Amino acid sequence: MDKIDISLNINDKPFEVRVAPNDTLLEVLRDQLDLTGSKESCGEGVCGSCTVHMDDKPVRSCLTLALEAQGCNIKTVEGLANGDDLSDLQQSFIDHGAVQCGFCTPGMLMSADALLKSNPSPNEETTRKALSGNICRCTGYAKIVEAVCHAANPHDRCPDCKTDNNSGE
Amino acid sequence: MRLPRFDYLGPDTLDEALDLLATHREEAKILAGGTDLLVRMKKGLLTPKFLISLKALNELSYIKKENDCIKIGARTSIADIIASDLIQKQARALSQACEKIGAVTIQHYRGTIGGNILQNNRCHHYNQSDFHRSGRQACHKDGGKICYARDASDRCNSTCQSDGATALMALGAKIVLASKGHERTVDLANFYTTDGIMPFAIESYELLKEIIVPAEGGSSAYQRLAYRSAIDYPIVCAGVLLKLSASQKNIIDDARIVVGAMSRSPLFLAREASSLKGKKLTDTEAFKKAADASMNSAAAFAVHNVGATLEYRCVMVSEMVFRALKSAAQDAKA
Ligand SMILES: Cc1cc2nc3c(=O)[nH]c(=O)nc-3n(C[C@H](O)[C@H](O)[C@H](O)COP(=O)(O)OP(=O)(O)OC[C@H]3O[C@@H](n4cnc5c(N)ncnc54)[C@H](O)[C@@H]3O)c2cc1C
Numbered sequence: 001m002d003k004i005d006i007s008l009n010i011n012d013k014p015f016e017v018r019v020a021p022n023d024t025l026l027e028v029l030r031d032q033l034d035l036t037g038s039k040e041s042c043g044e045g046v047c048g049s050c051t052v053h054m055d056d057k058p059v060r061s062c063l064t065l066a067l068e069a070q071g072c073n074i075k076t077v078e079g080l081a082n083g084d085d086l087s088d089l090q091q092s093f094i095d096h097g098a099v100q101c102g103f104c105t106p107g108m109l110m111s112a113d114a115l116l117k118s119n120p121s122p123n124e125e126t127t128r129k130a131l132s133g134n135i136c137r138c139t140g141y142a143k144i145v146e147a148v149c150h151a152a153n154p155h156d157r158c159p160d161c162k163t164d165n166n167s168g169e
Numbered sequence: 170m171r172l173p174r175f176d177y178l179g180p181d182t183l184d185e186a187l188d189l190l191a192t193h194r195e196e197a198k199i200l201a202g203g204t205d206l207l208v209r210m211k212k213g214l215l216t217p218k219f220l221i222s223l224k225a226l227n228e229l230s231y232i233k234k235e236n237d238c239i240k241i242g243a244r245t246s247i248a249d250i251i252a253s254d255l256i257q258k259q260a261r262a263l264s265q266a267c268e269k270i271g272a273v274t275i276q277h278y279r280g281t282i283g284g285n286i287l288q289n290n291r292c293h294h295y296n297q298s299d300f301h302r303s304g305r306q307a308c309h310k311d312g313g314k315i316c317y318a319r320d321a322s323d324r325c326n327s328t329c330q331s332d333g334a335t336a337l338m339a340l341g342a343k344i345v346l347a348s349k350g351h352e353r354t355v356d357l358a359n360f361y362t363t364d365g366i367m368p369f370a371i372e373s374y375e376l377l378k379e380i381i382v383p384a385e386g387g388s389s390a391y392q393r394l395a396y397r398s399a400i401d402y403p404i405v406c407a408g409v410l411l412k413l414s415a416s417q418k419n420i421i422d423d424a425r426i427v428v429g430a431m432s433r434s435p436l437f438l439a440r441e442a443s444s445l446k447g448k449k450l451t452d453t454e455a456f457k458k459a460a461d462a463s464m465n466s467a468a469a470f471a472v473h474n475v476g477a478t479l480e481y482r483c484v485m486v487s488e489m490v491f492r493a494l495k496s497a498a499q500d501a502k503a
C-alpha cells in the first residue's frame with residue numbers, strides 16, 4: 001500500500017500532497033494542509049460537520065477518499081471569505097446569532113452556500129431541506145435557517161427579521 | 170475514524186474493471202459513492218485488500234429510454250435520478266424513494282443507485298464499532314454462531330433498508346450483472362438469498378452494470394417511515410404499482426406491492442396485491458384489506474433490529490401500503 005503523490009485543487013489553489021489510499025479527504029485537509037475549518041464529528045456520514053464542496057456540490061469529506069477528490073474543484077469553509085471580508089452568508093450567521101459552539105458551523109455554511117448558488121433567497125422549507133443533513137446540538141436550527149433565508153441582506157441587523165435577534169448583545 | 174488499509178485500483182474502462190474483479194474476486198470490493206462501503210470499513214465490518222473504483226467509468230452513468238424500458242447505469246447518482254423528468258413521469262416510485270435517501274449532502278451527489286441496491290443489510294447489533302462488538306460474542310454476520318435479534322436463529326436476519334431497491338422491485342425492475350466475457354439479467358425480486366450474511370445472489374467477480382425499469386404505463390408510489398425525515402434509514406417502507414385495465418380506465422388490472430425494511434430483502438407480496446385485480450381506483454376498502462394482508466405477511470419476517478418496536482413497525486406496514494396505494498390511485502386518476 002504505497003503512498004501516492006497527487007494534486008488537489010482546493011479553494012482555487014493547487015496543493016501537492018502525498019496520500020495513502022485509505023486517507024480521507026477530511027484527513028488530508030486537516031492533518032496535512034492545516035485546513036482545519038472542516039470538522040470531524042461522527043466520521044461516518046451522519047452529522048455533516050465535514051461537508052465540503054466538490055465541483056460546487058456539497059459532500060461528506062469523511063466519506064470521500066482523498067484519491068477520489070483528484071480532478072475536481074474542492075471548496076472548504078476557508079474558501080468562503082475573501083481575505084478578511086466575510087461572505088454575506090457568514091456575516092448573516094453572525095448577525096442572526098446562528099453560531100453557538102460553532103462545531104457544526106463550517107458544515108452548515110457549506111451546505112447553505114451550495115443552496116444559495118442555485119437559489120439566492122430560499123424559503124424556509126427549501127432551506128431546511130438543504131440543511132437536513134447537518135446536525136446542530138446547540139442552536140435548535142431556527143437561527144441558522146433565518147441566517148440562510150436572509151443571507152442576501154448585507155446589513156448587520158436583518159430587516160427581514162421581525163424580532164431583534166441581536167438584542168442580547 | 171481511520172479507514173483500514175487497502176490498495177486502490179482505478180480502472181479506466183468497464184472491461185478493465187471486470188478484469189480486475191476476475192483476478193481479485195473476494196479480495197476486492199467495488200467502490201461507487203462509498204457512502205455505505207466506507208462506513209462499514211471504518212467500523213471494521215470488512216477489510217477488503219483492494220477497492221476497485223468506478224470513478225472513471227462514466228459509461229456506467231446514464232438514464233435513457235429504450236423501447237418500453239428505462240435503462241439506468243449502475244453508477245448514476247441519486248441526484249441525477251431525482252432530477253430526471255423521465256423517471257419522475259414514468260417511474261414515480263423510484264423518484265420518490267431517491268428523494269428520501271439519507272440527505273442531500275450525504276448521498277445525492279456521491280451516492281449511486283447501484284450502491285443503493287447493493288448496500289449491505291443492517292442490524293443494530295452488528296452495525297457498531299469494533300469496540301462495541303468486541304465486548305460480546307460474535308453473531309452470524311460477524312463470523313459467529315448466534316443471533317442477537319432472534320433467539321436460536323440459525324441464520325442472520327439483518328434488514329435490507331434500501332429505499333431504491335424497494336421502489337425498483339415494485340416497478341418490476343431487472344438488473345444486469347456483468348462479469349468478464351459474460352452478462353446475465355435477473356429479476357430484482359429473484360436477486361436475494363435467504364441469509365442476511367450475504368443477502369445478494371451476486372458472485373464476487375460480478376459487477377452490477379444496469380437497471381432496467383419497465384415503463385409500460387401504470388402508476389406507482391412510494392412511502393416510508395423513519396425517525397427523522399432526513400439522514401435516517403427507513404424502518405418501514407412500501408412501493409406499489411397499479412396498472413389499469415385497457416378498456417375501463419378506473420379499474421385496476423394488475424397491482425404490485427413491495428414492503429421494505431422489514432426483512433432480509435424487500436418483500437414482493439404477489440398474493441396480497443392480486444386481491445386488487447378488478448377493483449375500482451376509488452375502492453379504499455379494498456386498499457385497506459390489501460394493506461392489512463401485507464402487514465400480516467410482512468410481520469412473519471421482521472425482527473427487532475432497526476429501531477422502533479416491532480409492533481409499531483408492523484402496524485405501520487399497513488399504513489405505508491395503504492398510503493402508497495391511495496397515492497398511486499390518485500396519480501392514476503389525474
Ligand atoms: C448517514 C447515512 C444515511 C443513509 N440513509 C440511507 C437511506 O435513508 N436510504 C438508503 O437506501 N440508504 C441510505 N444510506 C446508505 C447509502 O448511503 C446509500 O444506499 C447509497 O445510495 C449507497 O450508494 P454508494 O454509491 O455510496 O454505495 P457504495 O458505498 O459505494 O457501495 C455500496 C455497496 O455496493 C457495492 N457496489 C456499489 N456499486 C456496485 C456495482 N456497480 N457493482 C457491484 N457492486 C457495487 C459496493 O462494493 C458496496 O458493497 C445512508 C448512509 C449513511 C451514511
Ligand code: SF4
Binds near residue numbers: 292319
Ligand atoms: S440479525 Fe442476528 S446475526 Fe444478523 S447481524 Fe443482527 S444479530 Fe447478527
Ligand code: FES
Binds near residue numbers: 060
Ligand atoms: S464527520 Fe463527516 S458526516 Fe460526521
Ligand code: FES
Binds near residue numbers: 102136
Ligand atoms: S452551534 Fe454547536 S453544534 Fe451547532
